[in-house]
Amino acid sequence: MEETRLHLFNTLTRQVEEFRPFDEAGKTVGMYCCGPTVYDFGHIGNFRTFVFADLVRRYLEFRGFKVNHVMNITDVEDKIIRRVRETGKSLKEFTAGYTDVFLQDLKELNCLVPEEKNLPRATEHIPQIIDLIEKLVARGIAYRATDGSVYFSIEKYRGCGCRYGQLVNLNFEAMRVGERVASDEYDKESVADFALWKARVPDDGDVFWPSPWGEGRPGWHIECSAMSMALLGPSFDLHLGGEDLTFPHHEDEIAQSEGAGVQPAGRPFVKHWLHGAHLLVEGKKMSKSLGNYFTVRDLLAKGFTGREIRCLLLSASYRETFNFTLAGLEGARAQLARIDECVGKLRELAGSTVASASPSVPALVTGFTAAMDSDLNVSAAWAVVFDWVRDTNRSLAANELTPALATAALAAWERLDTVLGLGAKPTGEAPADIVALANERVAAKKAKDFARADAIRAELKAKGWVVEDTAKGPKLKKI
RNA sequence: GGCGGGGUAGCCAAGUGGUAAGGCACGGCUCUGCAAAAGCUGCAUUCGUCGGUUCGAUUCCGACCCUCGCCUCCA
Secondary structure (H helix, E strand, O other), X not given: OOOOOOEEEEOOOOEEEEOOOOOOOOOEEEEEEOOOEOOOOOEHHXXXXXXXXXXXXXXXXXXXXXXXXXXXXXXXXXXXXXXXXXXXXXXXXXXXXXXXHHHHHHHHOOOOOOOXXXXXXXXXXXHHHHHHHHHHHHOOOEEEOOOOOEEEOHHHHHHOOOOOOOOOOOOOOOOOOOOOOOOOOOXXXXXXXXXXXXXXXXXXXXXXXXXXXXXXXXXXXXXXXXXXXXXXXXXXXXXXXXXXXXXXXXXXXXXXXXXXXXXXXXXXXXXXEEEEOOEEEOOEOOOHHHOOOOEHHHHHHOOOOHHHHHHHHOOXXXXXXXXXXXXXXXXXXXXXXXXXXXXXXXXXXXOOOOOOOOOOOOXXXXXXXXXXXXXXXXXXXXXXXXXXXXXXXXXXXXXXXXXXXXXXXXXXXXXXXXXXXXXXXXXXXXXXXXXXXXXXXXXXXXXXXXXXXXXXXXXXXXXXXXXXXEOOEEEXXXX
16 A cells, blocks of 8 residues: 555645644654633533544654643633632632543543643743733733733734734624624724733632733733743644634734744744534534533433543544534444454454564554545544454454464554554453353253243343353353 | 535445445344344445536536534633
8 A cells, every 4th residue: 555644634724734843853743732721511522622632642643753742721711710709719729620620531531631741721821921921012012001901913913024814814804893892802902902911800809910011810812822832832833722713712822922023933833733623412503501512421421431432523524513412422332342342352362372573564554544644534544444343353254363363453453543542342340140140041041941041131131231142152241 | 794614325424537435223144042232244326406617527617505613702
Protein backbone atom coordinates (compact mmCIF):
# COMPACT_ATOMS: atom_id res chain seq x y z
CA MET A 1 0.00 0.00 0.00
CA GLU A 2 1.21 3.43 -0.85
CA GLU A 3 2.50 5.37 2.10
CA THR A 4 0.47 8.36 3.15
CA ARG A 5 1.10 11.40 5.30
CA LEU A 6 -1.12 12.98 7.86
CA HIS A 7 -3.49 15.55 6.41
CA LEU A 8 -5.86 17.68 8.45
CA PHE A 9 -8.38 20.36 7.68
CA ASN A 10 -7.08 23.76 8.79
CA THR A 11 -9.71 26.35 9.64
CA LEU A 12 -7.16 29.05 8.84
CA THR A 13 -6.83 28.02 5.20
CA ARG A 14 -10.20 26.24 4.93
CA GLN A 15 -8.44 23.36 3.30
CA VAL A 16 -7.20 19.91 4.09
CA GLU A 17 -3.43 20.21 4.20
CA GLU A 18 -0.46 18.17 5.28
CA PHE A 19 0.22 18.57 8.97
CA ARG A 20 3.80 19.67 9.52
CA PRO A 21 4.85 21.01 12.91
CA PHE A 22 7.29 23.89 13.33
CA ASP A 23 9.85 21.52 14.83
CA GLU A 24 12.35 21.02 12.05
CA ALA A 25 12.91 17.43 13.00
CA GLY A 26 9.15 17.15 12.57
CA LYS A 27 8.71 15.35 15.85
CA THR A 28 7.54 17.64 18.62
CA VAL A 29 4.06 19.10 18.49
CA GLY A 30 2.65 21.83 20.72
CA MET A 31 -1.09 21.30 21.03
CA TYR A 32 -3.56 23.44 22.94
CA CYS A 33 -7.14 22.45 23.47
CA CYS A 34 -9.71 24.83 24.88
CA GLY A 35 -10.88 23.09 28.01
CA PRO A 36 -14.01 23.38 30.10
CA THR A 37 -15.48 26.27 32.01
CA VAL A 38 -16.07 24.56 35.33
CA TYR A 39 -19.47 25.78 36.43
CA ASP A 40 -21.44 22.55 35.99
CA PHE A 41 -21.15 18.90 34.94
CA GLY A 42 -19.94 18.55 31.39
CA HIS A 43 -22.54 17.27 28.91
CA ILE A 44 -22.09 14.79 26.12
CA GLY A 45 -21.61 17.61 23.61
CA ASN A 46 -18.68 18.96 25.58
CA PHE A 47 -17.19 15.52 25.66
CA ARG A 48 -17.51 15.03 21.95
CA THR A 49 -14.97 17.80 21.63
CA PHE A 50 -12.68 16.37 24.28
CA VAL A 51 -12.82 12.89 22.82
CA PHE A 52 -12.03 14.46 19.47
CA ALA A 53 -9.03 16.24 20.99
CA ASP A 54 -7.97 12.95 22.52
CA LEU A 55 -8.20 11.27 19.13
CA VAL A 56 -5.98 13.96 17.63
CA ARG A 57 -3.42 13.57 20.38
CA ARG A 58 -3.42 9.79 20.24
CA TYR A 59 -3.16 9.71 16.47
CA LEU A 60 -0.28 12.17 16.47
CA GLU A 61 1.50 9.94 18.96
CA PHE A 62 0.68 6.89 16.84
CA ARG A 63 2.30 8.73 13.95
CA GLY A 64 5.47 9.20 15.94
CA PHE A 65 5.02 12.77 17.14
CA LYS A 66 5.80 13.76 20.68
CA VAL A 67 2.81 15.79 21.75
CA ASN A 68 2.98 18.51 24.33
CA HIS A 69 -0.71 18.57 25.16
CA VAL A 70 -2.10 21.53 27.08
CA MET A 71 -5.69 22.00 28.13
CA ASN A 72 -6.86 24.95 30.15
CA ILE A 73 -9.41 24.95 32.92
CA THR A 74 -11.42 28.15 32.91
CA ASP A 75 -12.10 28.80 36.56
CA VAL A 76 -13.22 32.42 36.51
CA GLU A 77 -16.03 33.63 34.30
CA ASP A 78 -19.48 35.23 34.50
CA LYS A 79 -21.46 32.03 35.02
CA ILE A 80 -19.00 30.77 37.62
CA ILE A 81 -19.21 34.03 39.53
CA ARG A 82 -22.98 33.88 39.50
CA ARG A 83 -23.00 30.32 40.79
CA VAL A 84 -20.43 31.13 43.44
CA ARG A 85 -22.67 33.93 44.60
CA GLU A 86 -25.70 31.61 44.66
CA THR A 87 -24.01 28.73 46.44
CA GLY A 88 -22.07 30.79 48.93
CA LYS A 89 -19.00 28.69 48.31
CA SER A 90 -15.59 30.20 47.65
CA LEU A 91 -14.50 30.43 44.03
CA LYS A 92 -11.75 27.91 44.62
CA GLU A 93 -13.98 25.43 46.40
CA PHE A 94 -16.66 25.73 43.74
CA THR A 95 -14.38 25.30 40.73
CA ALA A 96 -12.20 22.59 42.28
CA GLY A 97 -15.26 20.37 42.66
CA TYR A 98 -16.33 20.62 39.04
CA THR A 99 -12.74 20.34 37.86
CA ASP A 100 -12.38 17.01 39.66
CA VAL A 101 -15.61 15.75 38.17
CA PHE A 102 -14.52 16.84 34.72
CA LEU A 103 -11.22 14.99 34.99
CA GLN A 104 -13.01 11.89 36.26
CA ASP A 105 -15.39 12.01 33.30
CA LEU A 106 -12.44 12.31 30.92
CA LYS A 107 -10.91 9.19 32.43
CA GLU A 108 -14.23 7.42 32.23
CA LEU A 109 -14.10 8.02 28.47
CA ASN A 110 -10.49 6.86 28.44
CA CYS A 111 -9.13 10.21 27.33
CA LEU A 112 -5.45 10.82 27.99
CA VAL A 113 -5.36 13.67 30.46
CA PRO A 114 -2.52 16.19 30.19
CA GLU A 115 -0.09 16.13 33.07
CA GLU A 116 -0.87 18.55 35.88
CA LYS A 117 1.49 21.29 34.70
CA ASN A 118 -0.33 21.24 31.38
CA LEU A 119 -3.74 21.82 32.94
CA PRO A 120 -3.42 25.54 33.59
CA ARG A 121 -6.05 27.42 35.57
CA ALA A 122 -6.87 30.97 34.62
CA THR A 123 -6.77 32.10 38.23
CA GLU A 124 -3.22 30.83 38.53
CA HIS A 125 -2.03 32.85 35.55
CA ILE A 126 -3.18 36.33 36.45
CA PRO A 127 0.39 37.75 36.24
CA GLN A 128 0.85 36.34 32.73
CA ILE A 129 -2.53 37.71 31.73
CA ILE A 130 -1.73 41.17 33.07
CA ASP A 131 1.64 41.06 31.38
CA LEU A 132 0.03 40.29 28.02
CA ILE A 133 -2.52 43.08 28.43
CA GLU A 134 0.30 45.48 29.29
CA LYS A 135 2.04 44.61 26.05
CA LEU A 136 -1.13 45.36 24.14
CA VAL A 137 -1.64 48.63 25.99
CA ALA A 138 1.99 49.61 25.34
CA ARG A 139 1.49 49.02 21.63
CA GLY A 140 -1.64 51.14 21.64
CA ILE A 141 -3.90 48.28 20.68
CA ALA A 142 -5.66 48.11 24.05
CA TYR A 143 -7.20 51.00 25.94
CA ARG A 144 -8.64 51.59 29.35
CA ALA A 145 -12.20 52.83 29.27
CA THR A 146 -13.76 55.20 31.78
CA ASP A 147 -15.29 52.29 33.69
CA GLY A 148 -11.82 50.91 34.44
CA SER A 149 -12.09 47.97 32.06
CA VAL A 150 -9.49 47.41 29.38
CA TYR A 151 -10.61 46.69 25.83
CA PHE A 152 -8.97 45.42 22.70
CA SER A 153 -9.33 47.84 19.80
CA ILE A 154 -9.92 46.03 16.57
CA GLU A 155 -9.45 49.24 14.63
CA LYS A 156 -5.99 49.87 16.13
CA TYR A 157 -5.07 46.26 15.60
CA ARG A 158 -5.93 46.53 11.95
CA GLY A 159 -4.03 49.79 11.84
CA CYS A 160 -0.90 47.85 12.75
CA GLY A 161 -1.28 45.86 9.58
CA CYS A 162 -2.81 42.90 11.34
CA ARG A 163 -5.76 41.00 10.01
CA TYR A 164 -8.91 40.52 12.08
CA GLY A 165 -11.07 37.81 10.59
CA GLN A 166 -8.62 35.02 9.85
CA LEU A 167 -10.82 32.14 10.89
CA VAL A 168 -14.12 33.50 9.60
CA ASN A 169 -15.14 35.81 6.81
CA LEU A 170 -16.26 38.95 8.51
CA ASN A 171 -18.40 41.63 7.06
CA PHE A 172 -18.88 44.19 9.78
CA GLU A 173 -21.39 46.21 7.79
CA ALA A 174 -23.72 43.27 7.36
CA MET A 175 -23.29 41.88 10.85
CA ARG A 176 -26.25 42.20 13.13
CA VAL A 177 -24.17 43.69 15.82
CA GLY A 178 -26.10 44.82 18.80
CA GLU A 179 -28.88 42.28 18.66
CA ARG A 180 -27.43 40.07 21.30
CA VAL A 181 -25.19 42.44 23.13
CA ALA A 182 -26.50 44.16 26.17
CA SER A 183 -25.61 42.86 29.59
CA ASP A 184 -21.93 42.66 28.89
CA GLU A 185 -21.43 46.18 27.61
CA TYR A 186 -19.42 48.77 29.40
CA ASP A 187 -17.75 51.72 27.71
CA LYS A 188 -16.24 50.35 24.57
CA GLU A 189 -15.11 52.68 21.80
CA SER A 190 -16.41 50.33 19.18
CA VAL A 191 -19.04 47.65 19.45
CA ALA A 192 -16.75 44.99 18.04
CA ASP A 193 -14.07 45.60 20.68
CA PHE A 194 -13.84 43.00 23.42
CA ALA A 195 -12.82 43.06 27.06
CA LEU A 196 -9.32 42.06 28.11
CA TRP A 197 -9.79 43.12 31.73
CA LYS A 198 -13.16 43.60 33.36
CA ALA A 199 -13.34 46.20 36.10
CA ARG A 200 -14.62 44.95 39.43
CA VAL A 201 -18.35 45.30 40.04
CA PRO A 202 -20.25 44.61 43.27
CA ASP A 203 -21.68 41.32 41.96
CA ASP A 204 -18.16 39.94 41.63
CA GLY A 205 -17.95 39.55 45.39
CA ASP A 206 -14.52 38.33 46.39
CA VAL A 207 -13.59 37.49 42.84
CA PHE A 208 -11.10 40.16 41.79
CA TRP A 209 -7.40 40.80 41.47
CA PRO A 210 -5.36 43.99 41.56
CA SER A 211 -3.98 45.22 38.26
CA PRO A 212 -2.37 48.36 36.81
CA TRP A 213 -5.91 49.37 35.74
CA GLY A 214 -7.53 48.76 39.07
CA GLU A 215 -9.23 45.74 40.63
CA GLY A 216 -10.97 43.38 38.31
CA ARG A 217 -10.73 40.08 36.50
CA PRO A 218 -9.61 38.76 33.13
CA GLY A 219 -11.83 38.90 30.07
CA TRP A 220 -12.89 35.66 28.50
CA HIS A 221 -10.40 35.29 25.63
CA ILE A 222 -7.20 36.56 27.18
CA GLU A 223 -6.56 33.58 29.45
CA CYS A 224 -6.14 31.20 26.54
CA SER A 225 -3.66 33.51 24.83
CA ALA A 226 -1.68 33.99 28.02
CA MET A 227 -1.64 30.39 29.10
CA SER A 228 -1.04 28.78 25.73
CA MET A 229 1.90 31.08 25.05
CA ALA A 230 3.23 30.60 28.59
CA LEU A 231 3.29 26.84 28.19
CA LEU A 232 3.88 26.32 24.48
CA GLY A 233 5.66 29.48 23.44
CA PRO A 234 4.36 32.44 21.40
CA SER A 235 3.99 30.37 18.26
CA PHE A 236 2.88 26.78 18.30
CA ASP A 237 1.49 24.05 16.09
CA LEU A 238 -2.04 23.06 16.90
CA HIS A 239 -4.99 24.66 18.57
CA LEU A 240 -8.35 23.00 18.83
CA GLY A 241 -11.80 23.46 20.26
CA GLY A 242 -15.48 23.23 19.48
CA GLU A 243 -16.75 24.89 16.34
CA ASP A 244 -18.61 27.55 18.30
CA LEU A 245 -15.30 28.84 19.57
CA THR A 246 -14.06 29.70 16.09
CA PHE A 247 -15.60 33.12 16.41
CA PRO A 248 -15.16 35.15 18.47
CA HIS A 249 -13.04 33.21 20.96
CA HIS A 250 -10.30 31.91 18.72
CA GLU A 251 -10.33 34.92 16.44
CA ASP A 252 -9.78 37.09 19.48
CA GLU A 253 -7.06 34.81 20.75
CA ILE A 254 -5.21 35.33 17.50
CA ALA A 255 -5.74 39.09 17.73
CA GLN A 256 -4.45 39.33 21.28
CA SER A 257 -1.52 37.03 20.76
CA GLU A 258 -0.36 38.41 17.44
CA GLY A 259 -1.22 41.95 18.50
CA ALA A 260 1.31 41.65 21.32
CA GLY A 261 3.95 41.14 18.66
CA VAL A 262 5.76 38.37 20.48
CA GLN A 263 6.04 35.87 17.66
CA PRO A 264 9.27 35.39 15.75
CA ALA A 265 9.15 37.24 12.42
CA GLY A 266 6.90 35.56 9.91
CA ARG A 267 5.44 33.09 12.36
CA PRO A 268 1.76 32.99 13.30
CA PHE A 269 0.42 32.48 16.81
CA VAL A 270 -0.91 29.07 15.74
CA LYS A 271 -0.10 27.20 12.58
CA HIS A 272 -3.00 24.82 12.44
CA TRP A 273 -6.53 25.26 13.82
CA LEU A 274 -8.92 22.35 14.20
CA HIS A 275 -12.56 22.64 15.16
CA GLY A 276 -14.87 19.86 16.24
CA ALA A 277 -18.48 20.02 15.13
CA HIS A 278 -21.32 19.90 17.63
CA LEU A 279 -23.76 17.12 18.09
CA LEU A 280 -27.49 16.72 18.16
CA VAL A 281 -29.13 14.34 20.60
CA GLU A 282 -32.00 12.28 19.22
CA GLY A 283 -31.99 14.56 16.19
CA LYS A 284 -32.44 17.77 18.12
CA LYS A 285 -30.29 20.36 19.69
CA MET A 286 -29.69 19.34 23.26
CA SER A 287 -31.81 21.10 25.78
CA LYS A 288 -32.87 20.34 29.28
CA SER A 289 -36.54 20.96 28.47
CA LEU A 290 -36.49 18.41 25.62
CA GLY A 291 -35.07 15.80 27.97
CA ASN A 292 -32.20 15.10 25.61
CA TYR A 293 -29.56 16.79 27.70
CA PHE A 294 -27.10 14.15 28.91
CA THR A 295 -24.07 14.39 31.09
CA VAL A 296 -21.59 11.53 31.13
CA ARG A 297 -22.89 10.50 34.54
CA ASP A 298 -26.47 10.44 33.23
CA LEU A 299 -25.45 7.93 30.59
CA LEU A 300 -23.50 5.82 33.07
CA ALA A 301 -26.58 5.79 35.28
CA LYS A 302 -28.54 4.40 32.32
CA GLY A 303 -26.13 1.48 32.29
CA PHE A 304 -23.90 2.49 29.41
CA THR A 305 -20.15 2.34 29.83
CA GLY A 306 -17.52 4.93 29.13
CA ARG A 307 -16.09 2.85 26.32
CA GLU A 308 -19.51 2.55 24.67
CA ILE A 309 -19.91 6.31 24.82
CA ARG A 310 -16.41 6.82 23.51
CA CYS A 311 -16.98 4.34 20.71
CA LEU A 312 -20.13 6.13 19.59
CA LEU A 313 -18.49 9.56 19.78
CA LEU A 314 -15.67 8.24 17.62
CA SER A 315 -17.94 6.80 14.98
CA ALA A 316 -18.31 9.85 12.77
CA SER A 317 -16.17 12.57 11.24
CA TYR A 318 -15.25 15.33 13.64
CA ARG A 319 -16.16 17.94 11.02
CA GLU A 320 -19.79 16.94 10.71
CA THR A 321 -22.64 17.45 13.09
CA PHE A 322 -23.27 14.09 14.68
CA ASN A 323 -26.58 12.70 15.83
CA PHE A 324 -26.02 11.10 19.21
CA THR A 325 -28.80 8.70 20.20
CA LEU A 326 -29.45 6.04 22.80
CA ALA A 327 -30.09 3.62 19.94
CA GLY A 328 -26.63 4.57 18.71
CA LEU A 329 -25.21 3.63 22.08
CA GLU A 330 -26.88 0.23 21.80
CA GLY A 331 -25.27 -0.07 18.38
CA ALA A 332 -21.89 0.82 19.84
CA ARG A 333 -22.40 -1.88 22.43
CA ALA A 334 -23.09 -4.49 19.75
CA GLN A 335 -20.15 -3.28 17.72
CA LEU A 336 -17.80 -3.54 20.69
CA ALA A 337 -19.10 -7.00 21.52
CA ARG A 338 -18.18 -8.13 18.00
CA ILE A 339 -14.67 -6.76 18.37
CA ASP A 340 -14.29 -8.14 21.89
CA GLU A 341 -15.41 -11.57 20.75
CA CYS A 342 -12.87 -11.63 17.96
CA VAL A 343 -10.02 -10.26 20.06
CA GLY A 344 -10.92 -12.64 22.87
CA LYS A 345 -10.66 -15.63 20.55
CA LEU A 346 -7.32 -14.41 19.27
CA ARG A 347 -6.08 -13.99 22.80
CA GLU A 348 -7.17 -17.50 23.69
CA LEU A 349 -5.40 -18.95 20.69
CA ALA A 350 -2.28 -16.86 21.15
CA GLY A 351 -1.88 -17.89 24.76
CA SER A 352 1.56 -16.89 25.86
CA THR A 353 3.10 -17.22 22.43
CA VAL A 354 5.66 -14.53 21.85
CA ALA A 355 5.34 -12.65 18.61
CA SER A 356 8.20 -13.06 16.22
CA ALA A 357 9.56 -9.83 14.86
CA SER A 358 7.33 -9.02 11.92
CA PRO A 359 9.18 -7.68 8.92
CA SER A 360 6.16 -5.99 7.39
CA VAL A 361 3.46 -3.74 8.73
CA PRO A 362 0.17 -5.65 8.89
CA ALA A 363 -2.55 -4.70 6.42
CA LEU A 364 -4.79 -3.77 9.32
CA VAL A 365 -2.34 -1.10 10.41
CA THR A 366 -1.61 0.27 6.95
CA GLY A 367 -5.29 0.44 6.08
CA PHE A 368 -6.12 2.15 9.32
CA THR A 369 -3.27 4.60 8.89
CA ALA A 370 -4.29 5.49 5.36
CA ALA A 371 -7.83 6.20 6.54
CA MET A 372 -6.77 8.28 9.51
CA ASP A 373 -4.17 10.19 7.52
CA SER A 374 -7.03 11.49 5.45
CA ASP A 375 -8.26 14.11 7.89
CA LEU A 376 -8.95 11.51 10.58
CA ASN A 377 -11.50 9.58 8.56
CA VAL A 378 -12.68 7.39 11.40
CA SER A 379 -15.57 5.95 9.40
CA ALA A 380 -13.16 4.55 6.85
CA ALA A 381 -10.94 3.40 9.71
CA TRP A 382 -13.82 1.47 11.28
CA ALA A 383 -14.51 -0.14 7.94
CA VAL A 384 -10.90 -1.39 7.93
CA VAL A 385 -11.34 -2.70 11.46
CA PHE A 386 -14.54 -4.59 10.69
CA ASP A 387 -13.19 -6.05 7.48
CA TRP A 388 -10.33 -7.35 9.59
CA VAL A 389 -12.73 -8.76 12.20
CA ARG A 390 -14.65 -10.63 9.51
CA ASP A 391 -11.50 -11.98 7.88
CA THR A 392 -10.12 -13.00 11.25
CA ASN A 393 -13.33 -14.78 12.18
CA ARG A 394 -13.24 -16.67 8.90
CA SER A 395 -9.67 -17.76 9.50
CA LEU A 396 -10.48 -18.75 13.05
CA ALA A 397 -13.48 -20.77 11.93
CA ALA A 398 -11.37 -22.50 9.28
CA ASN A 399 -8.66 -23.29 11.82
CA GLU A 400 -6.15 -21.45 9.69
CA LEU A 401 -4.57 -19.46 12.46
CA THR A 402 -1.56 -20.60 14.44
CA PRO A 403 -0.79 -19.16 17.88
CA ALA A 404 2.00 -17.15 16.27
CA LEU A 405 -0.34 -15.65 13.70
CA ALA A 406 -2.88 -14.89 16.41
CA THR A 407 -0.18 -13.15 18.43
CA ALA A 408 0.77 -11.03 15.43
CA ALA A 409 -2.86 -10.14 14.78
CA LEU A 410 -3.32 -9.15 18.39
CA ALA A 411 -0.24 -6.95 18.26
CA ALA A 412 -1.67 -5.16 15.23
CA TRP A 413 -4.99 -4.67 16.95
CA GLU A 414 -3.33 -3.33 20.08
CA ARG A 415 -1.38 -0.89 17.95
CA LEU A 416 -4.66 0.47 16.58
CA ASP A 417 -6.15 0.58 19.99
CA THR A 418 -3.51 3.03 21.16
CA VAL A 419 -5.53 5.42 18.97
CA LEU A 420 -9.07 4.14 19.43
CA GLY A 421 -8.57 3.78 23.16
CA LEU A 422 -11.25 1.13 23.60
CA GLY A 423 -9.08 -1.01 25.81
CA ALA A 424 -9.80 -4.58 26.65
CA LYS A 425 -13.27 -5.66 27.54
CA PRO A 426 -13.67 -5.55 31.31
CA THR A 427 -12.97 -9.18 32.16
CA GLY A 428 -15.36 -9.76 35.05
CA GLU A 429 -14.58 -13.28 36.21
CA ALA A 430 -17.79 -15.05 37.09
CA PRO A 431 -18.32 -15.42 40.82
CA ALA A 432 -18.37 -18.89 42.37
CA ASP A 433 -22.16 -19.21 42.57
CA ILE A 434 -22.51 -18.38 38.88
CA VAL A 435 -19.87 -20.90 37.95
CA ALA A 436 -21.60 -23.47 40.14
CA LEU A 437 -24.87 -22.89 38.31
CA ALA A 438 -23.14 -23.23 34.97
CA ASN A 439 -21.64 -26.54 36.10
CA GLU A 440 -25.01 -27.72 37.28
CA ARG A 441 -26.39 -26.93 33.85
CA VAL A 442 -23.67 -29.00 32.21
CA ALA A 443 -24.66 -31.91 34.42
CA ALA A 444 -28.34 -31.41 33.58
CA LYS A 445 -27.52 -31.38 29.89
CA LYS A 446 -25.50 -34.54 30.21
CA ALA A 447 -28.49 -36.16 31.89
CA LYS A 448 -30.66 -34.84 29.02
CA ASP A 449 -32.66 -32.86 31.53
CA PHE A 450 -33.08 -29.94 29.14
CA ALA A 451 -35.91 -28.36 31.05
CA ARG A 452 -33.61 -28.07 34.04
CA ALA A 453 -30.76 -26.81 31.83
CA ASP A 454 -32.96 -24.12 30.32
CA ALA A 455 -34.24 -23.12 33.73
CA ILE A 456 -30.67 -22.63 34.87
CA ARG A 457 -29.91 -20.62 31.76
CA ALA A 458 -32.85 -18.37 32.53
CA GLU A 459 -31.70 -18.02 36.10
CA LEU A 460 -28.22 -17.07 34.97
CA LYS A 461 -29.65 -14.50 32.61
CA ALA A 462 -31.69 -13.03 35.43
CA LYS A 463 -28.47 -12.74 37.40
CA GLY A 464 -26.81 -10.92 34.50
CA TRP A 465 -24.86 -13.71 32.81
CA VAL A 466 -25.27 -15.26 29.40
CA VAL A 467 -24.01 -18.74 28.83
CA GLU A 468 -22.71 -19.76 25.43
CA ASP A 469 -22.05 -23.38 24.61
CA THR A 470 -18.82 -23.66 22.68
CA ALA A 471 -16.81 -26.64 21.50
CA LYS A 472 -14.71 -26.22 24.61
CA GLY A 473 -17.60 -26.15 26.99
CA PRO A 474 -19.82 -23.37 28.30
CA LYS A 475 -18.61 -19.80 28.30
CA LEU A 476 -20.01 -17.24 30.70
CA LYS A 477 -20.42 -13.65 29.60
CA LYS A 478 -21.54 -10.72 31.66
CA ILE A 479 -24.48 -8.89 30.14
C1' G B 1 -29.39 40.43 6.27
C1' G B 2 -24.06 38.27 6.19
C1' C B 3 -21.07 33.78 6.59
C1' G B 4 -20.55 28.46 6.80
C1' G B 5 -22.16 23.12 7.07
C1' G B 6 -25.69 19.21 5.64
C1' G B 7 -29.62 16.21 2.72
C1' U B 8 -26.65 8.64 0.56
C1' A B 9 -30.98 2.00 2.68
C1' G B 10 -35.48 1.30 8.49
C1' C B 11 -31.49 4.00 11.62
C1' C B 12 -26.18 5.80 12.04
C1' A B 13 -22.51 6.91 8.48
C1' A B 14 -18.06 6.84 4.51
C1' G B 15 -16.93 7.75 -0.51
C1' U B 16 -15.66 8.51 -5.80
C1' G B 17 -15.97 11.67 -13.04
C1' G B 18 -16.63 5.06 -14.53
C1' U B 19 -21.23 2.57 -11.95
C1' A B 20 -22.45 2.89 -3.97
C1' A B 21 -17.43 1.28 2.44
C1' G B 22 -18.60 -0.02 7.35
C1' G B 23 -21.86 -0.45 11.76
C1' C B 24 -26.80 -1.25 13.94
C1' A B 25 -31.51 -3.43 12.85
C1' C B 26 -33.74 -7.17 9.76
C1' G B 27 -33.91 -12.01 6.71
C1' G B 28 -31.35 -16.75 5.48
C1' C B 29 -27.83 -20.40 6.94
C1' U B 30 -24.14 -22.88 10.36
C1' C B 31 -23.29 -24.46 15.22
C1' U B 32 -26.85 -26.28 19.10
C1' G B 33 -31.12 -30.77 22.62
C1' C B 34 -33.18 -25.85 21.94
C1' A B 35 -30.51 -21.39 22.10
C1' A B 36 -27.17 -17.43 22.20
C1' A B 37 -25.50 -10.29 22.78
C1' A B 38 -21.46 -17.03 18.61
C1' G B 39 -19.94 -17.46 13.30
C1' C B 40 -20.97 -16.98 8.01
C1' U B 41 -24.21 -14.78 4.55
C1' G B 42 -28.06 -11.60 2.11
C1' C B 43 -29.85 -6.62 2.16
C1' A B 44 -29.44 1.01 -2.15
C1' U B 45 -29.98 -0.11 -10.56
C1' U B 46 -29.36 4.20 -6.49
C1' C B 47 -27.12 9.11 -3.50
C1' G B 48 -33.12 16.11 -1.76
C1' U B 49 -35.64 18.17 -6.68
C1' C B 50 -35.09 20.04 -11.61
C1' G B 51 -31.90 21.40 -15.45
C1' G B 52 -26.71 21.68 -17.71
C1' U B 53 -21.56 19.83 -19.00
C1' U B 54 -19.76 14.74 -20.25
C1' C B 55 -19.13 8.70 -23.79
C1' G B 56 -20.44 8.42 -18.59
C1' A B 57 -22.68 12.58 -12.85
C1' U B 58 -24.22 10.48 -6.40
C1' U B 59 -19.50 13.03 -7.55
C1' C B 60 -18.54 19.06 -11.63
C1' C B 61 -21.80 23.61 -12.84
C1' G B 62 -26.63 26.36 -12.22
C1' A B 63 -31.43 26.96 -10.05
C1' C B 64 -34.74 25.47 -6.38
C1' C B 65 -36.62 22.86 -1.84
C1' C B 66 -35.53 21.26 3.09
C1' U B 67 -32.38 21.35 7.37
C1' C B 68 -28.50 22.76 10.93
C1' G B 69 -24.84 26.16 12.90
C1' C B 70 -22.17 31.01 13.67
C1' C B 71 -22.76 36.59 13.59
C1' U B 72 -19.51 38.86 20.65
C1' C B 73 -22.95 33.38 26.80
C1' C B 74 -21.57 28.55 24.25
C1' A B 75 -17.86 22.09 23.25
